[in-house]
Amino acid sequence: MTDTPTEDGEEQTETGDRQATGEQPGPETPTGEQPEPDAPTDVGRPSVLVPLKLLEGESLPNGVPELLANARVVLLGYHVIPEQTATEQAREQFGEKAMSKLDEFADSLAAAGADVETRLVFTHDEATTIDRLIYEYECLAVLVPNSAERVDSVLVALRGTVGVGRNTRLVAGLFADAGVDVTLYHALNEGESPDDGESFLNGVRADLVERGVAADRIETLVEDADAPLDAIAGRAESHDAVVMGETDPSVTTFVFGMPSEQVAERFLGPVLVVQRERPEE
Amino acid sequence: MDSSDPPDSSGPSAAAGPPDASGPTDGSGPSRAGVEVPDTLAAVVDADTGEGELERTIGLVGGLAIGVGTMIGAGIFVFPGLAAENAGPAASLSFAIGAVIALLVALPASELATAMPRSGGGYFFISRGLGTAAGAVVGLGLWLGLVFAAAFYLVGLGSYAGQVFLEAGIALPIDPAVPLGVAFGVGLTVLSLFGTENTAALQNGIVILLLVILTLFLSYGSLDALGVFGAERVPERFFPPGGTLPVLQTAALVFTSYLGFAQVATVAGDITEPSRNLPLAMVGSVLLVGVFYVVTIFVATSAFGSARLGEFGETAMVEVARSFVGLPGALAIVVAGLLATFSSANASILSASRAVYAVSRDEIIPETASRLNLAYGTPHVALGLAGGPIVVLAATGQVALLAEVASFLHLVMYGLICVALIQLRRERPSWYDPAFRCPAGFAVAGVGGLASFALIAFMQPASIGVGAAIMIAAYGWYRYYATDVELKGDF
Structure with missing residues (x-):
């Protein structure tokens, strides 16, 4: 689905197999709207x-x-x-x-x-x-395996533009043809205006649409939350699954556990933790 | 760490090559990481046989810490008084002899370990190289050898714990070393049965702390002994009145201080990149502790006369430190001694349980002995078979006898390791493809083997008797139970 050259020139070997299964993502080529140019290697299923x-x-x-x-x-x-x-x-x-x-x-x-x-x-x-x-x-992601009764709507919590391409690849790959409602969520960072947040999420939405997710299934939600993790866990209750990123380990991480862990503990549903790009050796 | 969360990506970084169903380390793929290169040998052992693959989690530092941590407790914190009493300043020569023999065995053992990086260590090499009979004698001997060693460390641990009471000014009616040692033995066994031990990180920390304390202490002591601080020391006659015989006898006694390098081989199945890390960890830990031992004896015998040191017994080093820097020095050495003997005892109990597993896996003893308890993931029978006799032996309090029997049983294994190397190099079975080759293999193994057996001759008759009885009993067990087990070349 993307022809961006990979940094190491490696191609996923099983591209052909994936296409044979009929779950090809859309044929679109990513344009400049893609917030991150780092999302290239994976052709096919996430x-x-x-x-x-x-x-x-x-x-x-x-x-x-x-x-x-x-x-x-x-x-x-x-x-x-x-x-x-x-x-x-x-x-x-x-x-x-x-x-x-x-x-x-x-x-x-x-x-x-x-x-x-x-x-x-x-x-x-x-x-x-x-x-x-x-x-x-x-x-692309690790699942925190909790159960869900059904999968009709997914909350996608996005922190910022860094690495967001991996989120969109995952969401589009998993849910493009699955008839699942996707809610993009962004808790405002310090010094960010609601408009900034909206335009960030709209960019992501456009990228998802381009990757084959139906536009009418995508909602956006920007919030000024004091405690983003609490907010995500709260919002998650009206959804069936959560997609969120992993965080750099920090002091708070050591004390309270990884943010995704905290969310998973309160939400009790499945959480897909999108992994950062691993550095090549 | 009890969640399914992803680890942070600051961990080991491996190049993301195209996933390959044939396994992670197929040897032909791209280099997996800065700290990890494909290890074809490890790949063969860990490969998924339809029942899952094995993760290797102990690196070079961890391997060195196991070796050093197991060894250093005895040589520095228990033996100096006893050794100096027997051999005077020449006890440092005894320790040097031990180091040379240990090195002569560590090199062949490294070659064998890189050819067979499996749990079981020396037992595994010998049973595969020389056959079931030798394997059974060594396997059962290794189990009991570690039991004797652990009991010896526990008495040392008890002595240091008793020293705590002395330093605190609490007078006890009896010598608390043995009761405390027994109590620690029970405690450690129970802990290993139920605890999800995270001893690796702890062990690394303890070993680093020990090395720091010892380096400071020995540097100061060496300078002092050389007269830098002005105090005139009268050099004692180097050799004891008996000449070289007491030196060799002492070498046999203190050889227990060098048993730890083989423990690295018993966890060979957990070591990352075994081809590189096993030899480095085994040889490196022997060299490191050997230097520390020799310097320790030099410092100790400079501070006090040998006879005086002997009177101080197991905790002689505390008095040496006290003579240098007073109470703070004594306390530092008490703490270091507690840590060192504790980690040695703990490591020996765990190794003894692994030795039981190794012989039980091969059906030399009933399979029940290696059953794991699913709730705790621990081999409760094997730990019981280790911990029970350890506690009983610790209760005897016979430090010298325990140490010598432990050395006896290990030396037999070491000698046979050398024999196995020679045998395998001559037979060249197809599976024998060590990544590390011992330099001058035949010569090193020949001398190492002879020296190992020769050292036994300098032990007390009682130790030789107990050791020989154990070996005869082990052979008898083999004839009774395991004659139909064929292990030679079973790899």
Whole structure:
């Protein structure tokens, strides 16, 4: 869908397969309106990482297959093992059981229409594993797997122009043909006027329309919120899923957890956390 | 860290190559990251066999910390008094002999570890290289060797904990070292059964703190010993009255201070880039602690006469520090000693449990022994098999005997590691393709093996007796239970 040359010249290898599945995004070429020129490599379905702690009883929540029907899902089953235990030891004992569970979930995702790749990892460190797989599959987003009864409307919380191209790619890729209402939300930053906010969201809307999302399904919402996270969590209640970005770790992050985590805890529905562009090595 | 949230991207950064279903480290892809290059060997071991893949999470620093953290507790904080009493200032030579032997074994062990980066360490190499019988003797011996070592560290830990009471001016009616050691043993076992231990980060911190305290202390002590601060020290006769024999006997006694490098190999399955990090961590940790040990003895025997040091017993270093800088120095060494013996004891308990797992995986002992508890993810049977005997042995309080039996059982393994290297290099089985090759392999392994076995001869008869009995019992068990297990070349 984009002919912007990629920085490293790499092409997604499975472009052809994706087209065969018939879920091609619109044929439009992005124009100057695209707020970020950094969104190029992914041709075809957006990759979404779905991490599940299989052996702690986490299963694929309701609504997730529907939510990710148009995605290339990287289904990661993982088990965190205390350091006093060898990973091999856990694999030997639990590997088979975990794998069959994972396959079951993969089937239900595939039945809903998603392309699925499964990985099962025994690890001492959750963050290392998730981060490694985000890189390996160039995942646009990671799902916080909470359940949704249905997927009719999605809240897309946008902070600013940086990296917004990845948000639009994800939203358009997942929901362009899915008959889902998209609400673009922006909490004003300091020194930003409501007009600035509106024009930012209108730019994003135009980009989404160009990527194949029906214009009448997109709403915009600008708000001057003292506590953006509370506001997002509050707004989310009238939606079925949330799309938001990850944040730089900061002191508040250490104390209160990642913002997306805080939102997910209060919202209790699925949250797609859009990943920053990972630096190339 | 208990959420499904993405980690921040400040973590290791890997180039996003085209996803490849054949796995992350297929060796032909682009370099995955600045800190990580494809490790073909690791890829083979971790590859998904239909039951999931394994994440490697311990880097070079973590590996060094395991080695140093396991070793440094004994050599610096328990042995100086005992060693000086036996061998005088020449005890530093004893420690140097130990370092040389450890290095001669660490090099062949590194080669084997990069050819077989699997959990189990020395047991794994020997069972695959020399067969089930030798493997069973070493595997069961390694388990009990670590049990003896852990009990020894616990008594040391108890001595330092007792020293806390002394420094606080609280008089106790009995020597608290043994009861406290036993209490710590029970506590650590329970902790490892139920705790989601995040000891790696803690271990790194402890080791760095220890190295800082020791570097300051030993620098000051060395300058003082060389007369920089003006105090005249009368140099003691270097060799003890008995000549070289006590030096060699002491080398056998204090060899327990060098057991830790093999622990790096027991977690080989968790080490990132094993081809590079395993040899560096093993050889590096031996060199590092060897230097510290030799300097420590030099400083200690300069500060006090050897006989005086011997009277101070396990906590002699506290008195040495006190003689330099008074109470603050003594307190610093008490704290350092607590940390060091604690981390050594903890590491040994965990390694002993891994040794049990390794032999149970190969069905040398019943499989039940390696069952994991799903709720805690810990091998409760194996930890029990480690913690139970450790507590019993710690209760005996026989520091020298515990140390020597631990050394005995390890030295047998080290000798056989060298034999396994020679055997594998001669047989050249198709799977044997080490990324690191020990320089002058045959010579190093030959001398290392001979030296390991020879050192055993200088131990007390009682230690040799207990060690030999354990080996005979292990062999008997193999004949009774595991004769139908074929492990040679099973890789």
